[in-house]
Amino acid sequence: MTRVIDSHTGGEPTRVIIEGGPDLGNGPLSQRARLLEDNYLEFCRAVLCEPRGYDGMVGALIVAPINEQCVTGVIFFNTSKNLGMCGHATLGLLVTLYHLGQISFGVYKIETPVGIVSAQLHDSNSASVINVESYRYKKNISLQVEKFGKVTGDIAWGGNWFFLVQNSLISVQTQNIGKLVNFTSAIRRALELQKITAPNGEPIDHVELYGKPNNKKAHSKNFVLCSSGDYDRSPCGTGCSAKLACLAEDGLWPENKEWVQESIIGSLYSTRYKWGSGHHIIPTITGSAFITSEATLKFNLLDPYRNGISF
Ligand code: PYC
Numbered sequence: 001m002t003r004v005i006d007s008h009t010g011g012e013p014t015r016v017i018i019e020g021g022p023d024l025g026n027g028p029l030s031q032r033a034r035l036l037e038d039n040y041l042e043f044c045r046a047v048l049c050e051p052r053g054y055d056g057m058v059g060a061l062i063v064a065p066i067n068e069q070c071v072t073g074v075i076f077f078n079t080s081k082n083l084g085m086c087g088h089a090t091l092g093l094l095v096t097l098y099h100l101g102q103i104s105f106g107v108y109k110i111e112t113p114v115g116i117v118s119a120q121l122h123d124s125n126s127a128s129v130i131n132v133e134s135y136r137y138k139k140n141i142s143l144q145v146e147k148f149g150k151v152t153g154d155i156a157w158g159g160n161w162f163f164l165v166q167n168s169l170i171s172v173q174t175q176n177i178g179k180l181v182n183f184t185s186a187i188r189r190a191l192e193l194q195k196i197t198a199p200n201g202e203p204i205d206h207v208e209l210y211g212k213p214n215n216k217k218a219h220s221k222n223f224v225l226c227s228s229g230d231y232d233r234s235p236c237g238t239g240c241s242a243k244l245a246c247l248a249e250d251g252l253w254p255e256n257k258e259w260v261q262e263s264i265i266g267s268l269y270s271t272r273y274k275w276g277s278g279h280h281i282i283p284t285i286t287g288s289a290f291i292t293s294e295a296t297l298k299f300n301l302l303d304p305y306r307n308g309i310s311f
Pocket residue numbers: 012058083085086087088089160226232234235236237238239
């Protein structure tokens with residue numbers, strides 16, 4: 001029996017598995033995450049894919065932490081692979097743990113495969129996460145993108161790897177979502193074909209575009225293509241972290257000053273950073289999350305789509 005609690009953070013869904021996930025042992029979280037992706041991808045896809053979910057959804061498997069100071073360990077995944085960290089899903093996880101009566105308002109440490117993050121639950125629906133140290137790896141990388149021509153951007157780490165495009169050829173506005181998906185997917189293919197990777201050969205599997213905000217409180221509006229191939233409805237916590245790292249490195253935004261990021265659907269995160277070690281920053285992302293359902297997933301052997309729809 002697999003029991004889940006669904007929430008959304010700024011429109012982006014998180015499905016927390018509270019019972020019935022695979023037993024990954026008690027090794028380091030990075031090892032357990034590898035095991036999940038290598039041996040249980042079918043389970044992950046069954047939980048998140050249509051007809052139960054869709055590619056935009058992120059799963060959060062609760063696991064025992066190694067570090068005893070952590071309230072929980074968690075492995076994030078989407079319909080195609082694991083995520084290192086996930087900002088929106090960490091906010092969703094906090095609200096879910098509160099809903100379950102497992103935490104109250106306050107500050108907690110959470111262990112993820114890419115490090116320990118701190119998080120604060122402010123009230124039943126609002127929370128902050130102090131993300132892993134984030135940094136820009138390379139500036140002004142140009143690539144030839146099929147049908148679009150030359151595109152230039154920065155490569156940065158915010159808990160996942162991002163290619164942040166400086167000037168989007170397509171205006172970052174809701175009515176262009178289809179075109180933005182095509183453009184960013186073509187950029188990701190170009191990164192792959194031109195073998196442009198992160199320092200240890202990791203794929204750069206998130207692409208982020210920027211434009212003028214519609215909301216007067218916001219400094220920018222973004223569009224983020226996720227590694228699942230779908231786009232983030234929220235302003236993307238790890239994407240904001242990567243963006244802040246670039247702004248900080250270019251001297252364009254000072255430490256501790258609020259940067260409000262608007263998402264492609266208009267939801268907002270309040271963000272800020274402090275300098276960490278070397279050229280790394282420590283970002284804080286604040287947003288709101290709401291529980292949408294509690295469910296027991298059924299995997300009927302007679303159901304041809306019990307493991308999700310795949311083409
Ligand atoms: O909020 O970090 C995030 C995120 C990554 C992918 C989807 N959301």
